[in-house]
Amino acid sequence: MSACKLRAEGLSGRAIAASQQMSRKSVMAVFEAADTAGVSWDDVSQRSNDEVYRLLFPGRGEHDTVFASPDWDQVHREMARVGVTLKLLHGEYTDSCAAERVPAMGYDRFCKTYQRHVLVTGAASRVGHKAGQSVEVDWSGPTMELTNPATGEVSKVYLFVACLPFSRFAFVYPALDMKQDTWLRAHVAMFTAFSGSVPRIVPDNLKTGVVKHPREGEIVLNDSYREMAAHYSAAVLPGRVRKPKDKASVENTVAHVATWVIAALRDEVFTSLPELASAIEGRVEAYNAEPFQKRPGSRASVFTIEEQPLLRPLPQVAYEISRWAYGRRVGRSGHVVWEKNHYSVPYLHIGSKVDLRITDRVLEVFAGSQRLSSHLLLPEGSAGGWRTAEADLPTGEKYQPWDAARVREWAARVGPAAQTVIDRIFESVAIDEQGLNPALAVLRLSRRFSADRVEDACQLALAAGVRSPRYVHLRPILDTGQDKQPIPEPVDAGGYVRGADYYAERSSR
Numbered sequence: 001m002s003a004c005k006l007r008a009e010g011l012s013g014r015a016i017a018a019s020q021q022m023s024r025k026s027v028m029a030v031f032e033a034a035d036t037a038g039v040s041w042d043d044v045s046q047r048s049n050d051e052v053y054r055l056l057f058p059g060r061g062e063h064d065t066v067f068a069s070p071d072w073d074q075v076h077r078e079m080a081r082v083g084v085t086l087k088l089l090h091g092e093y094t095d096s097c098a099a100e101r102v103p104a105m106g107y108d109r110f111c112k113t114y115q116r117h118v119l120v121t122g123a124a125s126r127v128g129h130k131a132g133q134s135v136e137v138d139w140s141g142p143t144m145e146l147t148n149p150a151t152g153e154v155s156k157v158y159l160f161v162a163c164l165p166f167s168r169f170a171f172v173y174p175a176l177d178m179k180q181d182t183w184l185r186a187h188v189a190m191f192t193a194f195s196g197s198v199p200r201i202v203p204d205n206l207k208t209g210v211v212k213h214p215r216e217g218e219i220v221l222n223d224s225y226r227e228m229a230a231h232y233s234a235a236v237l238p239g240r241v242r243k244p245k246d247k248a249s250v251e252n253t254v255a256h257v258a259t260w261v262i263a264a265l266r267d268e269v270f271t272s273l274p275e276l277a278s279a280i281e282g283r284v285e286a287y288n289a290e291p292f293q294k295r296p297g298s299r300a301s302v303f304t305i306e307e308q309p310l311l312r313p314l315p316q317v318a319y320e321i322s323r324w325a326y327g328r329r330v331g332r333s334g335h336v337v338w339e340k341n342h343y344s345v346p347y348l349h350i351g352s353k354v355d356l357r358i359t360d361r362v363l364e365v366f367a368g369s370q371r372l373s374s375h376l377l378l379p380e381g382s383a384g385g386w387r388t389a390e391a392d393l394p395t396g397e398k399y400q401p402w403d404a405a406r407v408r409e410w411a412a413r414v415g416p417a418a419q420t421v422i423d424r425i426f427e428s429v430a431i432d433e434q435g436l437n438p439a440l441a442v443l444r445l446s447r448r449f450s451a452d453r454v455e456d457a458c459q460l461a462l463a464a465g466v467r468s469p470r471y472v473h474l475r476p477i478l479d480t481g482q483d484k485q486p487i488p489e490p491v492d493a494g495g496y497v498r499g500a501d502y503y504a505e506r507s508s509r
Helices: 002-008 013-019 024-037 049-056 072-079 086-100 107-121 180-194 223-231 244-263 273-289 299-310 404-414 416-427 432-443 445-449 451-463 471-480 500-508
Strands: 134-139 144-147 154-164 169-175 200-202 210-212 323-329 335-338 341-344 353-358 362-367 370-376
Touching (some): 013 024, 086 107, 134 180, 134 244, 144 273, 154 273, 169 180, 169 244, 244 273, 273 299, 323 335, 404 451, 432 445, 432 451, 432 471, 445 451, 451 471
Antiparallel strands (some): 134 154, 144 154, 323 353, 335 341, 353 362, 362 370
16 A cells, blocks of 8 residues: 555655565566556555455455364363363364364364464463573462371372473472461472572462552562562562463463373372372473473473573572561560570560560571570470570679588688588588588578678577577577677586596595
8 A cells, every 4th residue: 555655646666665665576566456457546545455455466365275164262262261272172173073074174273273363353462581580389279199008098289389481490399288388388499499599489369478469559478478588589579360371381380280290190199298299209300301392402401501500599598487476575584485495685685575586496586677696496395494695694693503612602701600500511411412401591591680690690509509500590599689699608617527546446445
């Protein structure tokens, strides 16, 4: 049409060919066809390009096929149903053609004709993926089974599926549930298997990953999921609600997993999760090694050669699943309690509230965003245990358990009489530990009555002839104030003793 219009405006064939980027031969062919048909620009200015083409070149490009043509609208509707493929529909089409005794087109022609139909009825754009930029993750709809060898009880096994869109490299992780911790552990295992991470994680809108995905506004992610992604320097970009094409690669991989893994292992019986995981790993390796149909190489080769070198390096420590306990008060001992065990906190935070982050191995104490201390968890099932870091304690002397030496040092500071009493208490027992309680009971009287009064009471008890004074002897003296009276000097009354001469004289009689 443009050639006819430009010719009507007076342009030469050479100028028209140059402006429209056409060959001069093609321009002359259009002019000759227009002259032969007696058609001018005024005759075709209101018509479409297809109508003008059929008018100038009648019959060109039109041909009749000898093959039976299926209802392409019906084929398109069937393709939207779960599990339906072009291979299946082509088989049904050939069966119907055989029944009607009409020729059927081959599978390749069937697919190409359907693709042209889709492009005409609804244009679709191809998404170009870059290597090492994103990973798509999802749970597989079909499940597998574990059998208890003792009871025969069968339990479900869910499959976590991940796919790198560029290489289509797949990863499958079996799990006994689809809870939060399992979802996170599957991601950790995925990055470990890839030996690297990517900046984008594209999941579905499941609650273990996405709390809220509104049409407008920001997406609200699960805290633990966002923390895990940040640990691997990645961002979570979930697909739109009810838009599976946003993660078409993993949706396609889920369908392939149903054939390569679930269907291939359907006749085998597995009694443990590690056994099943090993079998799944073998099937996924075979799937990744399968050659592409339309390009050279396989998923594994493209991943190894082109994509894996572009992955981000993993952090030094793998992400650990964590729980949070908020608003725990630090006791006067400088410890916070978790599951009946005590973990130290810097003494400056005694009486304040802190937050605890608990992983499989470590308990961390936070005040806001500041980490105060970190402890290895005490063994599971233990109660009443203590974890104390020296840096958390105040400077100066630390508490030491009582022993005989410390008790004697205290007695020496009270006075010599008290020291004598304590020495006699330890002499009266078989082992020193048996004398700790009575000795400390005596010395602790100095906290109530003063060290001088206890010293005087000890002198009174010794002067009264008590061999080993104890609390029961000293407390009445202090309560009645006897220690405040002058202490009498011991009186030597003396006596008459007959000598050897007396007894010698008596024996001679």
